[in-house]
Amino acid sequence: MRSEDLLPLQERTADRPETLSEIAGGGFRMIGGRNRGVDGFQKSTGKAIYTDDIVLPGMLHAKILRSTEPHARIQSIDASAALALEGVHDVITGRDIPTAYGIIPWTPDEHALAVEKVRFVGDAVACVAAVDEDTANAALDLIEVEYEALPYYLDPEKALTLEAAETPIHAPRKPGGNGNILKRVQLEFGPVDEKMSEADVVVEGEYYFHGTTHAPIEPHCAIARLNQDGLLVVWSATQVPHYLHREIARVLGLDVAKVRVVQPAVGGAFGGKSEPFDLEFCVALLALRTGRPVKILYTREEVFYSHRGRHPMKMKYRVGASENGRILAVDAETILDGGAYASFGLVTTYYSGQLLTAPYEIESYRFDSTRVYTNKAPCGPKRGHGSVQPRFAFEISLDKVAERLQMDPIEFRRGVFMGTGRTVNEFRVQSNGFLECLEAVEKASGWKEKYGKMPYGRGLGVAGSCYISGTNYPIYPNPMPQAAVQVQVERSGRVTVLHGASEIGQGSDSTMAYIACEELGVPLDYVRVFSADTDLVPVDLGAYSSRETIMVGNACLMACRRVGDLVGGSVAAEWEVEPSRVRLAGGWAFDVKDTERRMPIAAAFQLAEAEHGTLGAVGHYNTPKEGVHGDYRGGTIGASPAYSFTAHVADVEVDPDTGFVDVRTIWVAHDCGRALNPVLVEGQIEGSAYMGHAEAVLEEQEYMVGEHEGGLHNAPSLLDYRIPTSMDCPEFVPFIVESNDPEGPYGAKEAGEGPLHPSLPAIANAIYDAIGIRIDSLPFTPPRVWQAIRDAEAVKMAEEVA
Amino acid sequence: MKDVLTLQVNGDQVEVGVPTHYTLLETLRYVLGLTGSKQGCDKGDCGACTVLLDGEAHLSCIMPVYEALGHEITTVEGLADGPYPHPLQDAFDLTGAAQCGFCTPGILCSAHGLLAENRSPSRQEIQQALSGNLCRCTGYTKIFEAVEVAAESLRTGMDPRDIVAERYEVALPSRSMQPLSDLLKEPHA
Numbered sequence: 001m002r003s004e005d006l007l008p009l010q011e012r013t014a015d016r017p018e019t020l021s022e023i024a025g026g027g028f029r030m031i032g033g034r035n036r037g038v039d040g041f042q043k044s045t046g047k048a049i050y051t052d053d054i055v056l057p058g059m060l061h062a063k064i065l066r067s068t069e070p071h072a073r074i075q076s077i078d079a080s081a082a083l084a085l086e087g088v089h090d091v092i093t094g095r096d097i098p099t100a101y102g103i104i105p106w107t108p109d110e111h112a113l114a115v116e117k118v119r120f121v122g123d124a125v126a127c128v129a130a131v132d133e134d135t136a137n138a139a140l141d142l143i144e145v146e147y148e149a150l151p152y153y154l155d156p157e158k159a160l161t162l163e164a165a166e167t168p169i170h171a172p173r174k175p176g177g178n179g180n181i182l183k184r185v186q187l188e189f190g191p192v193d194e195k196m197s198e199a200d201v202v203v204e205g206e207y208y209f210h211g212t213t214h215a216p217i218e219p220h221c222a223i224a225r226l227n228q229d230g231l232l233v234v235w236s237a238t239q240v241p242h243y244l245h246r247e248i249a250r251v252l253g254l255d256v257a258k259v260r261v262v263q264p265a266v267g268g269a270f271g272g273k274s275e276p277f278d279l280e281f282c283v284a285l286l287a288l289r290t291g292r293p294v295k296i297l298y299t300r301e302e303v304f305y306s307h308r309g310r311h312p313m314k315m316k317y318r319v320g321a322s323e324n325g326r327i328l329a330v331d332a333e334t335i336l337d338g339g340a341y342a343s344f345g346l347v348t349t350y351y352s353g354q355l356l357t358a359p360y361e362i363e364s365y366r367f368d369s370t371r372v373y374t375n376k377a378p379c380g381p382k383r384g385h386g387s388v389q390p391r392f393a394f395e396i397s398l399d400k401v402a403e404r405l406q407m408d409p410i411e412f413r414r415g416v417f418m419g420t421g422r423t424v425n426e427f428r429v430q431s432n433g434f435l436e437c438l439e440a441v442e443k444a445s446g447w448k449e450k451y452g453k454m455p456y457g458r459g460l461g462v463a464g465s466c467y468i469s470g471t472n473y474p475i476y477p478n479p480m481p482q483a484a485v486q487v488q489v490e491r492s493g494r495v496t497v498l499h500g501a502s503e504i505g506q507g508s509d510s511t512m513a514y515i516a517c518e519e520l521g522v523p524l525d526y527v528r529v530f531s532a533d534t535d536l537v538p539v540d541l542g543a544y545s546s547r548e549t550i551m552v553g554n555a556c557l558m559a560c561r562r563v564g565d566l567v568g569g570s571v572a573a574e575w576e577v578e579p580s581r582v583r584l585a586g587g588w589a590f591d592v593k594d595t596e597r598r599m600p601i602a603a604a605f606q607l608a609e610a611e612h613g614t615l616g617a618v619g620h621y622n623t624p625k626e627g628v629h630g631d632y633r634g635g636t637i638g639a640s641p642a643y644s645f646t647a648h649v650a651d652v653e654v655d656p657d658t659g660f661v662d663v664r665t666i667w668v669a670h671d672c673g674r675a676l677n678p679v680l681v682e683g684q685i686e687g688s689a690y691m692g693h694a695e696a697v698l699e700e701q702e703y704m705v706g707e708h709e710g711g712l713h714n715a716p717s718l719l720d721y722r723i724p725t726s727m728d729c730p731e732f733v734p735f736i737v738e739s740n741d742p743e744g745p746y747g748a749k750e751a752g753e754g755p756l757h758p759s760l761p762a763i764a765n766a767i768y769d770a771i772g773i774r775i776d777s778l779p780f781t782p783p784r785v786w787q788a789i790r791d792a793e794a795v796k797m798a799e800e801v802a
Numbered sequence: 803m804k805d806v807l808t809l810q811v812n813g814d815q816v817e818v819g820v821p822t823h824y825t826l827l828e829t830l831r832y833v834l835g836l837t838g839s840k841q842g843c844d845k846g847d848c849g850a851c852t853v854l855l856d857g858e859a860h861l862s863c864i865m866p867v868y869e870a871l872g873h874e875i876t877t878v879e880g881l882a883d884g885p886y887p888h889p890l891q892d893a894f895d896l897t898g899a900a901q902c903g904f905c906t907p908g909i910l911c912s913a914h915g916l917l918a919e920n921r922s923p924s925r926q927e928i929q930q931a932l933s934g935n936l937c938r939c940t941g942y943t944k945i946f947e948a949v950e951v952a953a954e955s956l957r958t959g960m961d962p963r964d965i966v967a968e969r970y971e972v973a974l975p976s977r978s979m980q981p982l983s984d985l986l987k988e989p990h991a
């Protein structure tokens with residue numbers, strides 16, 4: 001078919017010409033619309049390919065032998081019987097892969113397979129590759145490991161003792177240090193002690209966050225294949241292909257240009273797949289050694305033990321306020337229970353203090369956070385990394401302050417709204433829709449009529465929060481762009497977007513497609529998106545810290561505008577009008593002053609291709625470095641190009657006889673800057689509130705403490721670790737607030753993590769409204785709530801007797 | 803040890819050599835290459851492996867393949883009517899009910915089982931029908947909406963797109979991203 005013959009067909013797909021006048025005066029064509037996703041049909045017809053769906057000819061299956069000891073020295077490993085088993089191709093141990101790794105370049109403390117020591121039940125010890133999974137499993141049983149048990153620490157406060165420091169989990173990083181401490185951060189902004197002494201009201205409290213995990217429905221999976229030309233290809237269910245790419249090359253001593261990492265569709269991640277894991281190194285090494293493709297699929301138990309979930313935190317908070325409702329001072333002391341390895345822990349330690357300082361005006365602030373190693377599965381970044389726990393403590397504290405001041409908690413929060421400008425720790429906030437968020441949930445929940453006025457057992461609670469849209473600095477320091485996109489424009493009308501963002505269900509592929517449609521005027525089904533394949537796309541750092549929309553989105557915008565300008569220019573020249581009169585939208589290039597003058601978009605691309613040659617462009621994004629954070633040590637950590645804001649009101653019903661907390665409704669308003677597609681934003685808001693609600697009332701990553709079972713996970717299954725079913729969820733009512741941030745693409749900020757934060761404290765505050773009892777330790781499971789009610793009754797009775 | 807079995811899958815009669823200890827899920831995924839059905843736990847806890855047996859939802863990861871003999875097995879790959887997506891599939895896409903999509907095949911099968919029995923399910927009946935399917939991404943709201951849209955489409959014959967447009971009071975971009983079925987319906991120029 002000649003290209004001219006295509007054009008009548010394309011007119012059928014393009015917008016109806018009579019609708020063009022609606023957008024001729026400006027306004028978006030794609031952005032903000034309730035559009036389909038680019039991968040929706042793939043997913044709803046079973047065609048999307050996830051890592052475990054890939055089967056390669058001659059593929060071996062590998063299994064990892066895991067430690068049964070929480071802390072022990074490995075004395076010997078005898079794999080001879082395993083190797084002798086028919087069907088076993090190879091067995092590797094820590095000796096074969098001795099280079100340490102870690103997502104944070106300053107704290108590499110992990111090995112793909114244990115070297116000398118194991119540090120938690122579930123630590124990887126050896127790996128077998130065999131013809132099938134059954135044979136690999138049988139071989140695991142034949143490996144003999146002798147351990148010399150060491151004292152182990154499940155409680156971080158125990159790990160901090162001098163006695164524990166004598167047999168530390170890791171060798172101290174500095175001579176004389178305590179090897180059980182990964183990091184301590186102490187920062188102070190403003191005269192905290194002075195301000196605290198001036199306060200009319202000081203609220204002190206101790207809060208506990210219990211630890212939760214991501215539990216994506218897709219277990220981790222990785223496959224490696226060595227091509228005959230020496231290229232190692234690794235497919236993995238990861239959310240950080242670029243870091244994985246670097247680490248595989250570094251740990252295995254390979255040339256990074258001869259490694260390719262491909263991220264197939266990922267079945268949920270939430271931060272649980274945001275660093276390299278043992279399985280990826282194991283399949284890579286086994287593929288190199290055997291010459292055969294090798295796959296590892298975690299069992300559900302292994303997913304629980306690989307963890308990297310939210311840190312348990314013990315938090316002491318003192319908040320001082322003036323009688324007219326200003327927050328004069330906040331003083332926080334936090335112990336983070338890190339588990340056996342560093343993971344992102346260095347950053348988590350900073351985040352546990354740094355991310356608390358908006359949306360409220362805080363006049364002085366001090367935090368002291370210490371991350372401690374324990375002999376449990378390593379903690380890491382879970383949706384709302386490092387800041388969900390302190391937000392829980394802080395927002396309950398604010399509720400207590402408001403009560404002491406006899407102020408309505410929403411009114412109080414309104415009064416301390418910071419607006420835009422500088423936070424007390426010097427972060428630059430350029431847009432802040434928190435007031436609109438508060439207003440939306442106040443109205444929708446009927447707060448004024450209901451708060452404090454419902455019958456015993458029913459209550460409302462409010463909480464607010466702030467989160468980052470990406471981090472200002474990459475994980476390893478470098479001056480190169482943090483995101484990049486390549487766009488190809490072809491004479492058929494097809495546009496191809498090659499980008500590095502990791503689609504993990506949040507919709508980054510669709511988001512890039514919407515931007516391409518908006519800028520280049522093509523219908524959505526003319527856009528092909530290729531992402532997260534290190535051989536095909538430019539470098540992007542991955543799906544973490546809510547960075548994709550703002551960073552990859554901006555890069556995409558730059559690339560599309562570069563090529564869009566060429567197309568618009570060629571059309572303008574053809575029509576002999578100013579380029580500003582040409583708009584590309586809805587499948588057409590048209591004259592905004594005279595919409596009768598138009599051509600199908602492919603014809604416009606052809607004009608431009610004739611003038612400029614093959615059409616394409618690259619775009620990139622780098623975070624602003626000037627004036628966005630303070631220059632104190634650590635001031636860069638937690639700094640972001642833009643901050644999102646959220647407010648929740650939760651409606652709960654507490655059964656005083658059973659302690660059961662029924663969260664009935666959560667109203668969530670989130671300031672995402674601009675909703676590039678409201679369907680996706682609502683999905684992120686609902687999914688976040690769902691996850692936060694579950695952490696408040698259902699889920700707990702717990703370990704056994706007995707002599708023989710110490711360090712065993714208490715509930716490593718999707719039945720016992722209680723993630724909510726369709727019957728367990730409250731009604732979620734989302735509201736989108738658009739504050740239009742100058743740094744975001746079309747004003748957009750993040751929506752994937754921020755809306756989780758207030759769920760937990762809003763529920764806590766609602767429980768207080770319902771039954772008049774403060775419960776400052778999570779989770780609010782029936783036994784804990786029941787006990788709290790009984791304790792309060794006992795106190796009351798004792799008072800009455802006295 | 804392997805056995806040769808004859809299964810009815812998505813309308814086809816297929817003869818397969820299957821290790822005798824295999825579950826139905828392993829047979830579908832690793833023998834037949836029907837990887838649409840997912841494995842999230844392999845022990846009956848998550849519902850990602852849900853398929854239809856004679857129209858009724860079952861967990862294939864805890865079903866020995868022998869138990870499927872003599873039953874009509876339908877997986878997510880078999881829900882569409884040739885090139886025409888099932889209204890459930892269209893509705894899931896339109897409402898954003900599939901985020902990562904890993905729970906989706908199982909949820910579609912459970913919802914299909916429900917709608918076969920009940921074309922006007924209440925919200926609560928939908929919740930009950932899906933209570934064996936865990937979704938970690940969505941918080942379920944959009945999934946419930948998608949099932950309601952599909953139910954309405956099956957009842958009224960309306961296009962799911964028009965139902966969604968009405969529900970959200972928006973004009974959905976009319977002709978962008980049409981399912982294949984629309985293109986087949988329209989005469990070629």
Ligand code: FES
Binds near residue numbers: 840842849850851864
């Ligand atoms: S895989 Fe069957 S229920 Fe989880």
Ligand code: FES
Binds near residue numbers: 267268900901902903
């Ligand atoms: S969409 Fe990801 S688990 Fe349901």
